[in-house]
Amino acid sequence: MNTLEIKTIEKITPDVLQIRTSKPEGLEFKPGQATELFIKKENWKDEGRPFTFTSLPDDSHLEFVIKTYTGHEGVTDKLVDLKSGDKLLQNEIFGNIYFRGEGTFIAGGAGLTPLIAILRDRQRNGGNETNKLIFANKTSKDIILKDELKEMLGDRFINILSGEKTEDFANGRIDQSFLKQHIINLNQKFYVCGPDPMIESVVSDLKALGVEAENIIVEG
Missing domain, CATH: 3.40.50.80 (Nucleotide-binding domain of ferredoxin-NADP reductase (FNR) module)
Incomplete structure (x- = not known):
């Protein structure tokens, strides 16, 4: 499992976050694929959720665009409280949607x-x-x-x-x-x-x- 450091985090709609993080060396994925992320904080390390890479494979950073559900006391609610320097854990890569033609x-x-x-x-x-x-x-x-x-x-x-x-x-x-x-x-x-x-x-x-x-x- 990789550790990602949050570089920037901002709201781009009233309930959607754009999070940019460090990128582990050698990480490969196809545009459209997703991964499982965990918040690297006590009581949250076992709460994984699937999120899509919105950055491209050759970018120097990772990016995730995530809808939050405040009031649910879940992972996305907790993401709102994160800031630059906080850590995420990143698991395996998966996903069926990738480019098959125009x-x-x-x-x-x-x-x-x-x-x-x-x-x-x-x-x-x-x-x-x-x-x-x-x-x-x-x-x-x-x-x-x-x-x-x-x-x-x-x-x-x-x-x-x-x-x-x-x-x-x-x-x-x-x-x-x-x-x-x-x-x-x-x-x-x-x-x-x-x-x-x-x-x-x-x-x-x-x-x-x-x-x-x-x-x-x-x-x-």
């Missing part, structure tokens, strides 16, 4: 995190010429890394909000009609990540539209 990325809330590194990697090493991101949140304040994603994807960054009506973004949820409106090519890869009910619904809708099952990649 396509459409569909995320709900913190489900975006495995897709951040993939999109960053394509931007740095291969371009995002045809990649599209459909991102569902409650309000515009909840949109993680909005400016960076807009810069990378332009008008291929499509947002929908369930809890706020605004002229800037669609209102509602990602359903079959919304997918049909924004998907022209059914013969591409579809990366789906978010809460389980959302994944089930989106996968079902994609199949109903005619997307082949082997072109749908989900976490798991």
Whole structure:
């Protein structure tokens, strides 16, 4: 198990932290993969939780974008209290979502995190010429890394909000009609990540539209 030292920690939405840490020598992972982290403090060393690397494999640091659930008295609640110099423990690497080809990325809330590194990697090493991101949140304040994603994807960054009506973004949820409106090519890869009910619904809708099952990649 590796020890990571927190270099910076900041809130990037009202309930999402961006944590950057030291990087162990020789650590390898694919963009989109995750690891198990533990807080290196008394009574927390056995409380591991899965978090996705949002940094890229060749970065000199590690980065994690983590949704916190304050009031639950759990690991993410405790993360809010951490500061530069505090330590985390990092375990094995895992994850099913990694780049398999250009396509459409569909995320709900913190489900975006495995897709951040993939999109960053394509931007740095291969371009995002045809990649599209459909991102569902409650309000515009909840949109993680909005400016960076807009810069990378332009008008291929499509947002929908369930809890706020605004002229800037669609209102509602990602359903079959919304997918049909924004998907022209059914013969591409579809990366789906978010809460389980959302994944089930989106996968079902994609199949109903005619997307082949082997072109749908989900976490798991």
